[in-house]
Amino acid sequence: MAREQWAETGVGAVVLAAAAGFLIYSLNTVGSGRGHGYEVSARFGQVGGLTPGAAVSVAGVKVGTVAGIALDPKSFEAVVRLDLDPKVPLPSDSTAKITSDGLLGGAHIAIEPGGAANTLKSGAQIENTQGAVDLFGLVGQMMRSQGSSGDPSSAPAANAAPGAKPAASSAAGA
């Protein structure tokens, strides 16, 4: 073999090694399900258009990502796992809220830090949550209540602000 072919053989091996390395890394990552930072969970009555990979922000600054969304089969709440930057310790009474950048998609989680002295540890759960607001549901209910005023039960429920407690927030989304 000429020297040039040895070089090609070497580079080919590097390419194969790079592909194998990334494949192994990705398989490990999928298997372990762990991110880089510390992971906390939060329960929501309604996650709306939130998807894994969505941003988690404090005061509009990104501090983490949504690592996974699963349904609790007992309480029928969405359990959202948040992968947070270890440089940002959050008070344990912080509030997690699902908001969106605009009318179309872009759902992300905004965290409003509380005032407690102790911080959220890895594996902890954020107790104060506020689920996604179903805008189309709200608009639909409003239009219905204006069209036929004979249905008093639905109108107040639709106009009420979504509750700050986990289960209560699902009322707006239903």
Added chain:
Amino acid sequence: MGAVPVGLAPITAIGRSFLGALRTAGAVVLFAGRGVIAFVSPPWFPGQLGRQIVGIGYFSLPVVGLTAVFTGAALALNIYTGGGRFNAEQIMPQIVALGLTRELGPVLAALMLAGRVSAAIAAEIGAMRATEQIDAMQTLSTDPFRYLIAPRLAAAILVLPALTLVADIIGIGGGWLVATRTLDFNAAVYVRNTWDFLQGWDVVSGLIKAAVFGFIVALMGCYHGFNAQGGARGVGRAATNAVVSAAVLIFAGDYLLTTLFTHR
């Protein structure tokens, strides 16, 4: 064929080129048929096949890998920009993965192979034709289709899906690199989203495409080399024709196969 009236000359020219195109198409199909028959029936030349697999496949890894990593990275940036226009940057990993496995992986690997391998095959076989080595082979009752054409066709069909798989992985790796280094994506979530989103068929359909493209690449190289005429210049022309026709057929075949897979 009598004398053609003067006014009909342009029409006969059209007719002649049309018949010429038909004859070329027929010749390619017959050539492909003979090649396929040669590699599905003995005697085989495993040594030749092995040499072609290494030559066509392994030595194409660097160029395919480099193409894939840059394409994946550029694709990630562009889809991030496009997704940002309707607040959907988050789905970038999924679209990058889908675009690479279904479309860009097979097509780019095939185009790289067309440039690297089609031309080399055409030049090699064309030179053998020009120096009458193929005639000598026939005189020695060695079928050039079995010894020269079949191993190259088989090697390209086997090797291009493997190269495509490598291109898929490295391309997604390139997108991942850009997303995590410059766009503030979470590395683990990027990878997990890709795995959750991709379906087996996304990858498999790309590999089926790749096998077809491999056949096209080797066939064009062999056909143009085998029919090279006119010495050294003919060899050069054969190499050019092989690359151009392989590239055009790859794109046409890509569209046809994608249509087939979409309406499956």
